[in-house]
Amino acid sequence: MCGIVGYVGERNAAPILMKGLQKLEYRGYDSAGIAVHDGKKVNIYKAKGRLKVLEERHPSDKISGTLGIGHTRWATHGEPSELNSHPHVSGKIAVVHNGIIENYQRLKLWLEEKGYHFVSETDTEVAAHLVNHFYEGNLLQALQRAIALLEGSFALGVLSSDVPDTLVAVRKSSPLIVGIGQNENFIASDIPAILEHTRNVYLLDDGDMVVLKKNRIRMYNSLGERIEKPVFNVTWDADMAEKGGYAHFMVKEINETPKVLHDTLNPRIDKDGRFSLSEISKFSAMANTLKRLFIVGCGTAYNAAMLGKYYIEKMARIPVEVEYASEFRYRKPLIGKGDACIVISQSGETADTLAAMREAQRCGAMVVAITNVVGSSVSREADEVFYTWAGPEIAVASTKAYSAQLMALYIIGTELAFRVGGIDEDYYRELLTALTAIPKQAQTVLDNVARIQQLAAERFNAKNVFYIGRGMDCPLSMESALKLKEICYTHAEAFAAGELKHGPLALLENGSLVVALMTQESLLDKTISNMIECRTRNAYLVGIAMEGNIRAVETADDCILIPRTVECFAPMLAAIAAQLFAYYISTHKGVDVDKPRNLAKSVTVE
Numbered sequence: 001m002c003g004i005v006g007y008v009g010e011r012n013a014a015p016i017l018m019k020g021l022q023k024l025e026y027r028g029y030d031s032a033g034i035a036v037h038d039g040k041k042v043n044i045y046k047a048k049g050r051l052k053v054l055e056e057r058h059p060s061d062k063i064s065g066t067l068g069i070g071h072t073r074w075a076t077h078g079e080p081s082e083l084n085s086h087p088h089v090s091g092k093i094a095v096v097h098n099g100i101i102e103n104y105q106r107l108k109l110w111l112e113e114k115g116y117h118f119v120s121e122t123d124t125e126v127a128a129h130l131v132n133h134f135y136e137g138n139l140l141q142a143l144q145r146a147i148a149l150l151e152g153s154f155a156l157g158v159l160s161s162d163v164p165d166t167l168v169a170v171r172k173s174s175p176l177i178v179g180i181g182q183n184e185n186f187i188a189s190d191i192p193a194i195l196e197h198t199r200n201v202y203l204l205d206d207g208d209m210v211v212l213k214k215n216r217i218r219m220y221n222s223l224g225e226r227i228e229k230p231v232f233n234v235t236w237d238a239d240m241a242e243k244g245g246y247a248h249f250m251v252k253e254i255n256e257t258p259k260v261l262h263d264t265l266n267p268r269i270d271k272d273g274r275f276s277l278s279e280i281s282k283f284s285a286m287a288n289t290l291k292r293l294f295i296v297g298c299g300t301a302y303n304a305a306m307l308g309k310y311y312i313e314k315m316a317r318i319p320v321e322v323e324y325a326s327e328f329r330y331r332k333p334l335i336g337k338g339d340a341c342i343v344i345s346q347s348g349e350t351a352d353t354l355a356a357m358r359e360a361q362r363c364g365a366m367v368v369a370i371t372n373v374v375g376s377s378v379s380r381e382a383d384e385v386f387y388t389w390a391g392p393e394i395a396v397a398s399t400k401a402y403s404a405q406l407m408a409l410y411i412i413g414t415e416l417a418f419r420v421g422g423i424d425e426d427y428y429r430e431l432l433t434a435l436t437a438i439p440k441q442a443q444t445v446l447d448n449v450a451r452i453q454q455l456a457a458e459r460f461n462a463k464n465v466f467y468i469g470r471g472m473d474c475p476l477s478m479e480s481a482l483k484l485k486e487i488c489y490t491h492a493e494a495f496a497a498g499e500l501k502h503g504p505l506a507l508l509e510n511g512s513l514v515v516a517l518m519t520q521e522s523l524l525d526k527t528i529s530n531m532i533e534c535r536t537r538n539a540y541l542v543g544i545a546m547e548g549n550i551r552a553v554e555t556a557d558d559c560i561l562i563p564r565t566v567e568c569f570a571p572m573l574a575a576i577a578a579q580l581f582a583y584y585i586s587t588h589k590g591v592d593v594d595k596p597r598n599l600a601k602s603v604t605v606e
Contacts, residue, residue, distance in 0.1 A: 002029065002098040003072040004176065005193045006157040008167045009184025009214045013037075013068030014045075014060035020186075020193035021051055021070050025595065029072035031085035034060075035094040035159055036068035042094045042161045046085045066214070067164060069157040069187075071096035077104070078121025088125045090116070090132035092161040093142075097124040098189055099153035099174035107149060126150075131158055139168050140211050144224055147172065147209075153351060157187055167212045171204040175349045175377070178202040178210055178217060180231065185212045191234055192392060199234040203375045232375050248593040250395035250487070254579050255446055260400045261572070262439040263389040264407045275415040275432065280384040283340055283368045287419040290340055292319045294365070296328050296356045297344035300398040300482065301405060305344055306475030308409035311568055315417035325352040329359035337364040342412075345369070346393060346401040348376020357382060370408045372401050386412065395594045397486045399579045402479065403442070406572050410435060434566040438573070441563040445576045448561075452577060455542065455558055456584030462513035465490055466504070466539075468497040469517035470527050476571040477517050480578035487586040487596050497530040510538040515578075518545040518552045519562070519570035528555050544574045 003024030007013045017034045032054045033046030045063065047054040051072070071086035077100075078084040087094045101107070104123035107130065112118070116129045130146035131139075139160050147154070153173035160166070169176060169187045179186030179194040179201050186194045187210070191201065204210065207222030219227050246252035270276040277284040293312065295305035302324055309320040323333065325343070335341065341360040345353045348371040357378060360367050369382035372390045379385045388404035414435070418428045465484055467477035474496045481494040495504050497516070508514075514534045518527055528551060531541050543556030546564045553559045560581070562573040586593050 002074050002189070003193065004069070004096050004098055004155055004157050004187065004189040005071075006069045006096075006167050006169065006187035006212070007184065008067045008165065008212050009181065010066055011184065012061075012063070013065050014063035016197070017068050017070035018051065018055060018060040019196075020188060021072050023192040023195070024072060024188075024190055025051065029074050030080035031073045031075075031082065032071065033073075033085045033087055034063075034068055034070040035087040035089075035096075036063050036065035037159055037161070037164050038065040039164050042089070042092075042159055044087055044089060044094065046082050046087075048080055048082050048085065067159065067167060069094065069096045069159055069167065076100055077123045084120045084122050086124060088120065088122065088128040090125070090128040091135070093128055093132040093135060094159045094161075095124065095128040095131060096157045097127055098155040098176075099172075101126055101150050101154060102152035103150070127154070127156060135160065139163055139166060140209060140220070140224075143168050143170055143209060155189060165213055168209065169212070170207075170209045172206050173351065173354070175347075176204050178204065178212070178219075180217065183214050185214065185217055187212065192394070195234060200231050201234065202229045203232050203380070205380070206377075247587070248395065248583075250397055250399060250593050251583055253393055253395055253400045254576060254583065256391065257400045257403045257576055258439045258443040258446070260388070260390045260404045261407050261442055264404045265411065265435060265439065267389075268411050269432070269436070273432070275411055277412065277415050280368050280386050280412070283366055283384055284415065284419065286340060286366060287316075287416050289338065290318055291338040292321060292335070294321050294323060294333070294335055294339065294341040294360065295344065296323045296325045296341060296353060296360075298325045298350055298352050300402045300479060301344035301346065301350075301353070303475055303479035303482065304402055304405040304409065305342075306478065307406055307472055307571055308342070308413065310472045310475065311410060312413040312416060314568070315413055316420050316422045318416065318420065323356070325350065325356040328356035333359070333363070335360055335363050335365045340366040340368065342368045342370060343378060343382065344371070344405055345376075345378050346372045346390075346398055346405075348373040348378035350378070354378060354381070370405055372404065396596055397483055397582075397593075403572060403575060406575070407435070407438070410569065410572075431566060434569055438565065438569060441565060441573055442576055444563050445573055446580075449580055452560055452580045453584050455560065456581055457588055459513055459540070459542070460585040460588035462511070462540075463491065464507065464509070465492040465513045465515065466507070466534075467492065467494040467515045467517065468500065468527070468530060469520070470497045470523040471520040472568060472571050473517035473520050473523075473527075473574075476519075476574060476578070477515075479575060480515065480517070480582070483579055483582035484585065487582055487591060487593050488589055489591060489597070490585070497527050500530050500533060505533065505537065508534060508537040508539050512537075512539045513542065514539045515542045515544065515581075516556065517571075517574060518543050518549065519574050520567055521546070521549065522567065524549070524551060528552075531555050544577050546570055
């Protein structure tokens with residue numbers, strides 16, 4: 001959520017800031033602004049709404065100055081407005097901020113007693129006034145004294161009107177990187193913002209501060225001591241963060257799923273044709289002594305975790321508890337030595353997931369991260385990391401990353417099951433063979449998109465949609481409903497199919513749309529009974545089932561068919577169909593698919 005870009009160099013800063021902020025639009029925002037030092041003073045340009053509004057009002061090619069900071073705001077404290085948008089100014093100081101300052105009210109009262117006047121409703125204005133209050137000519141020292149009083153999460157970029165060649169920044173529990181250029185340097189909250197200018201970055205840790213000039217970067221720890229860091233080289237192509245001819249990032253990323261599944265799977269198959277867990281060797285060595293496994297995530301990652309639980313418990317017979325990361329540390333979980341915790345985060349910067357991971361480590365558990373971003377906070381702090389290799393995911397609604405998370409859990413679960421004796425050699429080989437076929441089968445789902453498009457065109461006006469499923473289809477129904485909520489603004493609920501008669505049937509009315517996940521054929525009879533219950537209440541039934549499932553086709557009013565695979569792996573293919581269904585409903589409704597209202601890509605505050 002929110003985006004930061006900063007530049008110091010020899011080129012005009014404003015066009016670089018604006019283009020960088022455009023690359024961060026996927027993070028979600030409701031207003032934008034930039035501050036540019038023209039050599040004499042800092043000029044502020046802000047606007048409510050999309051970046052195009054800011055560009056129309058203040059064309060970036062007309063703004064001169066080689067030092068600047070920019071920000072896209074996602075409102076937390078104070079409504080979306082030009083007054084509340086960043087940068088915020090106090091005296092000589094201009095500040096942009098990602099995160100939440102939790103003690104801002106107490107600091108605000110203290111600053112008001114010192115004579116400071118507040119013009120916005122934001123917590124960020126406190127940071128601007130604090131830096132200004134402590135500023136006596138040394139911008140770094142002023143920042144250091146200010147952040148010593150701040151509680152919460154923040155990434156700050158700071159300019160001073162009397163220092164026309166210097167940008168300072170700090171990171172605490174909110175992502176911030178430093179880009180290394182030739183006679184120019186950058187800060188950004190995410191790599192795509194600066195990727196066209198440099199592939200070499202420094203990854204800041206919590207408490208790190210940085211002072212940038214056009215030809216010098218100096219980094220400091222929270223004590224103000226000089227530190228050195230290795231240069232991280234970004235290997236993925238900048239084109240991967242572009243739409244590539246697709247109408248939206250979301251549909252582009254759904255279509256990248258076969259490659260993502262292949263890239264996550266194939267490097268984990270060794271020369272003997274077995275799964276290798278060498279990157280999480282300490283965790284895999286615990287297989288036979290593991291008391292309990294916790295899997296923790298938020299949103300889509302939580303839904304992936306639930307499928308992981310079903311699979312690992314079934315195959316490995318290891319007790320698995322799945323937790324919302326936002327609740328994990330507040331309930332004093334019974335986790336400790338001998339336990340392991342898998343945390344799942346696409347960005348590796350999810351605030352609640354980071355907090356849960358630290359709590360698990362504090363209690364003595366082994367922590368494995370499943371993440372997509374090399375160098376992210378989660379990847380650096382976890383005991384071991386299992387990367388999903390999905391490439392940049394720009395659309396707010398996660399698709400290919402979810403599929404990659406499922407593949408990661410299936411790989412880990414299959415190998416654990418074999419090591420603990422839950423499955424024999426023959427079944428292990430059968431599962432491995434089935435998983436290697438999944439990427440190609442995923443492409444088959446994409447190739448058969450016409451039927452899904454037609455169904456979406458016929459049903460996009462449904463006001464209430466209910467997803468139901470049994471067994472592994474139950475968590476899949478949760479993810480499918482979430483996609484519809486996120487990008488279509490359609491009321492969608494997911495239910496364990498057997499729970500319908502315990503209350504949810506009261507919600508059904510004439511024309512309600514019920515999507516039945518029917519990939520678990522061992523539970524088919526029960527699911528069909530639940531579908532018939534819905535039909536008698538005049539619901540319209542859509543099934544998602546494997547090819548050859550004649551009873552599913554006969555029971556549903558419409559049916560989306562996916563290639564046949566091992567029953568446990570079918571949710572990976574059904575998920576793609578559900579994602580496409582949600583996407584095409586959204587396009588028919590005219591919703592901005594990649595920028596759903598009130599949501600952000602990376603939830604970096606609690």
